[in-house]
Structures are given as C-alpha cells and as structure tokens.
Amino acid sequence: xxxxxxxxxxxxxxxxxxxxxxxxxxxxxxxxxxxxxxxxxxxxxxxxxxxxxxxxxxxxxxxxxxxxxxxxxxxxxxxxxxxxxxxxxxxxxxxxxxxxxxxxxxxxxxxxxxxxxxxxxxxxxxxxxxxxxxxxxxxxxxxxxxxxxxxxxxxxxxxxxxxxxxxxxxxxxxxxxxxxxxxxxxxxxxxxxxxxxxxxxxxxxxxxxxxxxxxxxxxxxxxxxxxxxxxxxxxxxxxxxxxxxxxxxxxxxxxxxxxxxxxxxxxxxxxxxxxxxxxxxxxxxxxxxxxxx
Numbered sequence: 001x002x003x004x005x006x007x008x009x010x011x012x013x014x015x016x017x018x019x020x021x022x023x024x025x026x027x028x029x030x031x032x033x034x035x036x037x038x039x040x041x042x043x044x045x046x047x048x049x050x051x052x053x054x055x056x057x058x059x060x061x062x063x064x065x066x067x068x069x070x071x072x073x074x075x076x077x078x079x080x081x082x083x084x085x086x087x088x089x090x091x092x093x094x095x096x097x098x099x100x101x102x103x104x105x106x107x108x109x110x111x112x113x114x115x116x117x118x119x120x121x122x123x124x125x126x127x128x129x130x131x132x133x134x135x136x137x138x139x140x141x142x143x144x145x146x147x148x149x150x151x152x153x154x155x156x157x158x159x160x161x162x163x164x165x166x167x168x169x170x171x172x173x174x175x176x177x178x179x180x181x182x183x184x185x186x187x188x189x190x191x192x193x194x195x196x197x198x199x200x201x202x203x204x205x206x207x208x209x210x211x212x213x214x215x216x217x218x219x220x221x222x223x224x225x226x227x228x229x230x231x232x233x234x235x236x237x238x239x240x241x242x243x244x245x246x247x248x249x250x251x252x253x254x255x256x257x258x259x260x261x262x263x264x265x266x267x268x269x270x271x272x273x274x275x276x277x278x279x280x281x282x283x284x285x286x287x288x289x290x291x292x293x
Contacts, residue, residue: 009169009188011092016085016178029086035278036079042281043068059137060126060241063119064284066146067248070115071277074108077101078179078273085178095169098180103161105179109256109272110207111153116249117210118145120217123242128224156203163196177269214249218242244283251276 017028050056050065081101085091093101126133160182167189177184182200186193221242255271 009095009171009173011094012098012173012175012180012185012188013092014081014085014175014178014180016082025086029083032079032082032086032274035274036075036083039075039079039274039278040072042278042285043072046281046285047072059122059142060119062142063115063122063146066149067112067115067119068281070108070112071280073104074112074273075277077104077108082178082274092173093180098175098185099161099165102164102180102182102185103157105181105273106160107153107157109153110156111149112252113207113210114149114152115146116245116252117213118149119245120214120249121145123245124217124221127221127242156207159199159203160196163199167191167193167196179269179273181269211249211253218246247283248276248280251279 017024047065047068050061050068078101081093122137125136129136164182164185167186168191169185169188170190172188175181175184175188182196186196225239252272255269255276258271259269
C-alpha cells in the first residue's frame with residue numbers, strides 16, 4: 001500500500017492518560033475495568049430481554065437492541081486497549097491495528113448518531129401519529145432504518161480511514177489520545193492534510209444536521225402530548241419514554257461537543273466511549289416499565 005511504503009513510522013504509541021496522571025494508573029484501571037464490566041452486563045441483558053421477551057418485540061425495543069449491541073462494540077473497541085496501556089505503558093500499536101481501530105470507532109459513533117435520530121423519529125410517529133404507527137413503523141421499515149444507520153456509519157468511516165491511510169507518517173509516532181482518532185493522526189503526518197481536514201469539516205457539518213431533527217421531533221412530541229386528551233398515566237408514560245431517549249441524546253452530543261472544544265478530547269472521548277455505553281441501558285431500563293414487568 002502507498003502509505004505503508006512511504007511511512008518510516010511502523011507503530012504508534014497511544015499516550016492516553018499516562019502523561020497527565022502517572023500516579024493514578026491503578027485507580028484508572030479499576031474504574032475503567034468496572035465501567036467496562038457494567039457496560040457488557042447491562043447491554044447484554046437488555047439485548048437478550050428485547051430478543052427473548054415477546055412483549056418487547058416492538059419498533060422502539062428493536063432499535064434499543066441495536067443501540068445495546070452498538071454500545072458493547074463501541075466500548076470493546078477502545079476500553080480493553082486502554083486497560084492494557086494503563087497496566088503496561090508505552091505498548092505500541094501497529095499502523096494496521098491503529099487504522100482498524102480508527103475505522104471501528106468512527107463507524108460506531110456515526111452509526112449511533114444516526115440510530116438516535118431514527119429512534120427520535122420512531123417516538124414522533126408513536127406519539128403524533130398513533131393510529132398509523134403500526135403501518136408506518138412496520139417490520140420492513142424498522143429493518144431498513146437500522147440497516148441504513150449501520151451502512152451509513154461504515155461508509156462515513158471508510159472515507160476518513162482511506163483518506164488517513166494515504167498519508168505518510170515520518171515524524172513523531174505519539175498519538176495524543178487513548179485510541180486512534182483522525183484529528184490526532186493528522187497531526188502526526190508529514191504531508192499536506194488539507195483534503196482530510198476539509199472532509200472532516202464537511203462531514204461534521206452534515207452529521208450535525210441530525211441534532212436539529214431530533215430537537216424538532218421532541219418539540220412536536222411535547223406539543224402533541226400537551227394537546228392530548230389521553231389519561232394522565234398514558235401521557236406520563238409517553239413523556240417518560242421520550243425523556244430517557246432525550247437524556248441519551250444529550251449525553252452523546254454533549255460529549256461530542258466537549259471533544260471538539262477540548263481539542264485532544266480527553267474528557268469527552270472518555271464519556272462517549274466508556275461512560276455513555278455504561279449509562280444507556282440503566283437510563284432506558286429505569287424509565288421504561290416494560291423492562292421490569
């Protein structure tokens with residue numbers, strides 16, 4: 001491959017938290033390990049419940065099962081490697097492994113963004129068009145929407161991974177992050193990265209357009225609930241279900257915004273790769289009574 005032949009760098013070193021908190025390696029290892037175990041257990045349990053319990057075979061829980069699987073993948077892509085680096089600092093990662101991680105992280109995060117938008121649309125149809133809900137959100141539609149989210153995330157990631165793979169790396173090999181991420185890799189290239197930066201900007205602007213769609217959906221849901229003459233229990237259930245999804249949306253976009261503003265993205269990156277996947281099943285389970293019935 002072109003980038004491999006022109007690069008003098010054969011591996012990268014993920015700095016992670018070692019330069020900032022060398023005395024807290026043990027504590028950080030325990031916290032991230034605990035978060036990872038809770039993430040696996042919580043999301044696996046929620047995924048199995050939605051698959052095995054007939055009452056949960058609805059569009060909302062179909063998308064929630066996708067989100068649970070997505071969260072397990074997101075956490076598994078980054079946290080185990082972080083745990084290894086906390087125990088054995090200065091462990092290198094090969095260029096191929098780094099670009100594989102770049103592809104997976106980008107694909108999974110983009111897929112989650114699209115899936116959250118789909119889930120907002122599902123709640124909008126359920127609350128604002130209840131009589132047509134089963135017709136609009138039929139099995140085929142749900143599968144197509146979920147498939148488009150996964151395929152869209154992979155295509156978006158493939159663009160940035162291929163653009164990054166064409167660059168030569170012949171200077172520093174220290175990635176200022178605990179996983180391989182496009183902005184940090186561009187800083188290490190010894191070639192012009194204008195095309196990569198423009199691609200990141202354009203796709204970032206395009207993907208940010210999903211957030212207003214979600215906000216508009218929930219604004220219309222809130223207006224519909226306020227106008228509804230349904231019993232208080234039904235209105236409360238609708239608001240509770242939507243509130244859980246909105247909390248997840250705020251956490252995801254909040255951590256993404258923190259990542260962009262921080263530059264390195266330390267706190268924000270930790271939140272959307274380790275903390276959010278752990279909290280999602282807890283939030284949905286506590287605010288959706290069907291899980292416990």
